[in-house]
Amino acid sequence: MFRLRSATLNANGAASAATQVAIPRPRAEVNRFLPRALLAPSVVTLFLWMIVPLVMTIYFSLIRYNLMQPGETGFIGLANYEYFVTDPSFWAAIVNTLLLLGSVIVITVVGGVALGLLIDDPFPGRGLVRVLLISPFFVIPTVNALLWKHMMMNPIYGVLAQIWHFFGAQPVDWMQDWPLFSVIVMVAWQWLPFATLIFVTALQSMNREQLEAARMDGARYLQQLRYLYVPHLGRSIAVVIMIETIFLLSVFAEIFTTTGGGPGDASTNLAFLIFKQALLNFDAGVASAGALVAVVLANVVAVFLIRMIGKNLD
């Protein structure tokens, strides 16, 4: 960031070390200044978008700041953190956040690869199948949540309850007894189409001759899968995991509109817990402390991910 700025100021000096121009260019004087000038709007706005809330959050997290008692602000050190971290809901929320993230990624990657392979080769109605399959991705999360909560999962009138009845089983009260699982179903339903489509596109660039040769040599399907398909899909899998992580760490609307985090903390993730502190308990100080904890968690996951799959993304 700062390097970028100083480098821009030195643009008419000697060649800056930060840039390695791959090819000689005729407009050399433009080349030192231009790349940074073009980057600047994005970098500066994103930097502000990151740093301003961050600094404010750090400040709020260290003071007494209740939205209902605006007058009483004072430095209270780490008390907000202590309160947030020792709240029994905290660990539940961490576990729920990671469970949600992990389950949805596993479901969508495994399911997406399977569906991608299923519709890779032509069959009657493939175009329509593609269109129908991608549809859930376009559904607004609040609609998704209400659709599942009422029409699908209602224990009396919901479609699932009717199916359970049909088979003579006792219908399940999904929101009460399986709240986190219900949220996982909703979120996975939304993201499975996304993963599937990325894998379908990636499969189209498979080397058909290689595949044909493997089949000729009598490679069984599992072998083809292991040695040809999965390696080919490696980068796409990395991309799917990356994008989904970005969105899944902060699942909010599905919880807000269905379970409200409950019963108890059964379906409260970190994002929802912070929301509860800020807007239901009006305690902006504790919420800010929680937000910083969330930021740390996000960074831990990010570092972990980038280590694991980052090289696939370059």
Place this chain on the structure above:
Amino acid sequence: MAPKPPITAALVGRTVVAWAVTLVLFFPLGWLVLTAFKTEMQAISVPPLLFFTPTLENFAEVQARSDYLLYATNSVITSVISTLLGLAIAFPAAYSMAFFRSKWTRDLLMWMLSTKMMPAVGALVPIYVLAQTAGLLDTRVALIIVFMLSNLPIMVWMLYSSLRDIPHEILEAARMDGATLWQEFRRVLLPLGMGGLFSTGLLCLVLAWNEAFWSLNLTSAKAGTLATMIASYSSPEGLFWAKLSCASFMAIAPIVVFGWFSQRQLVQGLTFGAVK
């Protein structure tokens, strides 16, 4: 193109399985649409009704209860403008990263993506306070800014991976022929990068349309988007599934239909350079 595949047991099996899975996955959405045309009694009938006389009364009721057109307008304005603004500042950045690679390009990209990983809720209190101070609560401007910023990392990343596939030699040739920067952009980069620009725009439009966290927390009656309109139907007031379905149907129909027509272009850009 490839010849028509012969009808084999494998093909029949694959077709049946593919259609079965697709219908199961699409079922909730199809059910939502059916319910939108039912009366409230039909909506909760046991066993569920598959055939019935459709009614349009829900549509009138939804419009009367919550001003659908206002929310829809807000959704269109915020998602379109935030996407266009975002593209305008992300494209130069992506261009710079793709054609003037340096040793910190990768780190910069990862940093941008990492800003997206922080849960939005982490910034809720400050952004709320800032919006309040600036008098932007419940305005479209606030949503446009927030949507643009939260999609920006994804935009840069997608555009970068599509521009990176354009061979440097083409740009070189244009420069050798004396093209100015503007000509280079207008005649070479834009036509070649159009696909990526298009699919990035489509994805961000969908993401902005479906954004629910900030619209729930920063807006209410005036600047609320369709995502917030639906949330107001979540409070239990007796049985109201037909109206809920109808409101949901109206909220998602524009973006789903839009998505159907653009899915091919959308998907091409979604590979993020994962396909070589």
